[in-house]
Amino acid sequence: MLLAVIWISYCLVHSLLASNTVKKYALQVLRTNYKFYRPAYSILAFVSLGLLLWYHFLITGSYLFHWNLRFIPGIILSLPGVIMMIVCIRKYFYELSGLQALQNESNKNTLQQKGLHKYVRHPLYLGTLLFIWGLFIIFPYLNNLIACLIITIYTVIGIELEEKKLREEFGDVYREYSKKVPRLIPGW
Numbered sequence: 001m002l003l004a005v006i007w008i009s010y011c012l013v014h015s016l017l018a019s020n021t022v023k024k025y026a027l028q029v030l031r032t033n034y035k036f037y038r039p040a041y042s043i044l045a046f047v048s049l050g051l052l053l054w055y056h057f058l059i060t061g062s063y064l065f066h067w068n069l070r071f072i073p074g075i076i077l078s079l080p081g082v083i084m085m086i087v088c089i090r091k092y093f094y095e096l097s098g099l100q101a102l103q104n105e106s107n108k109n110t111l112q113q114k115g116l117h118k119y120v121r122h123p124l125y126l127g128t129l130l131f132i133w134g135l136f137i138i139f140p141y142l143n144n145l146i147a148c149l150i151i152t153i154y155t156v157i158g159i160e161l162e163e164k165k166l167r168e169e170f171g172d173v174y175r176e177y178s179k180k181v182p183r184l185i186p187g188w
Helices: 002-018 020-058 068-096 099-103 123-138 142-170 172-180
Strands: none
Touching: 002 020, 002 142, 020 142, 068 123, 123 142, 142 172
């Protein structure tokens, strides 16, 4: 139960600090130092996720199911997922880490429509879901199931919030893009 509360708390704090409302408030308070908000947010998210994962993996338990061939579907899901995550993180690192904001005042985002974004609008989320569920199949412990369920629910809600922000930021360009490219599952 404590693990679920910690995962949910992490997700809520992560979303709250990424919300436009908190960012606008931080801009008013920090003014010229606002350029440090994103790097500080990234460091906080990285360190707190590391601590959460450390605690998560301290918990040991028995398998929820035994299946000798579970490694095959687990790898079939998790390997493409981790590859997608790496591709996206490499593509977004400069922007997501906040380094872009430290180097110039105007950090106007561009709508990504190439690469993996030709197939799904949220490839990092898709990669994350494939990776965590693949790992759960390989290591079917209760703590991993709890994390997978919470992260999946968080991702589905997060996609809705992200879509709203993207429609506000990019308007008709994003609406047209969303008509052509599925949200999460290619070809669907």
